[in-house]
Amino acid sequence: MSALDPARREFYHELLRRMILLRRFEERAGEAYAQGKIGGFCHLYIGQEAVATGALTALRPDDYLFAAYREHAHALVRGTPARAVMAELFGKATGCSHGKGGSMHLFDVPRGFLGGHAIVGSHIPIAAGAAFAVKYRGTDQVAACFFGEAAVNIGAFHETLNMAALWELPVIFVCENNRYGMGTALERAAAVYDVAHRACSYDMASETVDGMDALAVLEAVTRAVERAREHKLPTLIEARTYRYMGHSMADPIHGHYRTKEELEEQKGRDPIAALQHRLEQADLLPEAALAAMRQGVEDEVDDAIRFAEESPEPAPAELHTDVYQG
Numbered sequence: 492m493s494a495l496d497p498a499r500r501e502f503y504h505e506l507l508r509r510m511i512l513l514r515r516f517e518e519r520a521g522e523a524y525a526q527g528k529i530g531g532f533c534h535l536y537i538g539q540e541a542v543a544t545g546a547l548t549a550l551r552p553d554d555y556l557f558a559a560y561r562e563h564a565h566a567l568v569r570g571t572p573a574r575a576v577m578a579e580l581f582g583k584a585t586g587c588s589h590g591k592g593g594s595m596h597l598f599d600v601p602r603g604f605l606g607g608h609a610i611v612g613s614h615i616p617i618a619a620g621a622a623f624a625v626k627y628r629g630t631d632q633v634a635a636c637f638f639g640e641a642a643v644n645i646g647a648f649h650e651t652l653n654m655a656a657l658w659e660l661p662v663i664f665v666c667e668n669n670r671y672g673m674g675t676a677l678e679r680a681a682a683v684y685d686v687a688h689r690a691c692s693y694d695m696a697s698e699t700v701d702g703m704d705a706l707a708v709l710e711a712v713t714r715a716v717e718r719a720r721e722h723k724l725p726t727l728i729e730a731r732t733y734r735y736m737g738h739s740m741a742d743p744i745h746g747h748y749r750t751k752e753e754l755e756e757q758k759g760r761d762p763i764a765a766l767q768h769r770l771e772q773a774d775l776l777p778e779a780a781l782a783a784m785r786q787g788v789e790d791e792v793d794d795a796i797r798f799a800e801e802s803p804e805p806a807p808a809e810l811h812t813d814v815y816q817g
């Protein structure tokens with residue numbers, strides 16, 4: 492773990508603020524779901540905040556971004572306003588996908604966020620396609636693709652990684668290994684990743700990083716970005732993380748596939764508490780700054796909920812329109 496640089500204090504505060512925003516946004520979304528204000532599926536990211544925060548902080552705003560269905564955090568860190576993300580969860584016309592996508596299909600094309608994909612592994616080849624386009628056009632953008640460890644069970648994952656290596660594409664594959672694919676037992680989910688990973692040798696750099704440490708993720712993805720931007724080479728990163736909630740809002744928090752004790756133990760590695768603690772130990776986080784940060788987040792999420800509640804439903808004619816082509 493590299494030492495903190497006091498000159499980067501404001502930057503560390505921003506990392507922490509982002510993670511607190513993701514956490515509070517989703518706690519409030521969970522409450523709204525329980526109140527029946529959000530329909531359809533809703534998969535919370537609570538516990539995994541360090542991955543999206545660290546990784547996306549290493550990217551440029553014009554880089555392409557792809558995620559699976561547990562993607563509220565990716566949209567928020569990319570810069571989609573909390574109002575537009577919350578309104579999308581509420582199915583409102585003011586949502587970032589105009590109320591047509593919901594929780595699993597957040598899109599923000601002007602910000603380079605190309606979804607929100609519900610079919611496991613389906614976006615992995617699309618991300619490689621974006622990276623191919625980058626190379627073809629001769630720009631220096633990169634494409635980043637986030638997926639769960641269960642996606643390595645999908646053929647397209649292996650096909651895409653082999654092609655990305657062969658064609659030397661500027662793409663970063665980030666596997667968020669939270670140890671569970673729905674209710675799959677820990678041993679099986681972990682084994683799926685290990686077996687798949689060992690059996691296939693993709694000709695590309697890969698590394699495993701502590702996904703509960705935002706700074707470690709930031710550093711790993713920064714290395715991958717350099718490889719992609721400067722040398723047009725892909726990277727596979729496995730971020731070892733953990734989700735505190737059930738698979739989706741329809742799944743009990745610890746269910747029958749893990750124990751309360753395991754959950755409590757994992758909460759001891761909390762990514763937000765860990766960064767906060769490190770900053771406090773280094774005298775880089777005055778109490779007043781933390782309080783102001785927390786209050787700012789609270790106000791932002793209150794505002795997002797109010798905005799979502801007050802926004803109109805999509806008009807029936809919207810059934811026949813395309814979100815990005817009118």
Ligand SMILES: Cc1ncc(C[n+]2csc(CCOP(=O)(O)OP(=O)(O)O)c2C)c(N)n1
Nearest residue numbers: 561609610611639640641642669671672673
């Ligand atoms: C092709 C396909 N098969 C099955 C499903 C049903 N399904 C939804 S989520 C999921 C588990 C995915 O787990 P993982 O990739 O580890 O992501 P996590 O939910 O842990 O973030 C499955 C099997 C699906 N959406 N798509």
Ligand SMILES: [Mg+2]
Nearest residue numbers: 639669671672
């Ligand atoms: Mg998983």
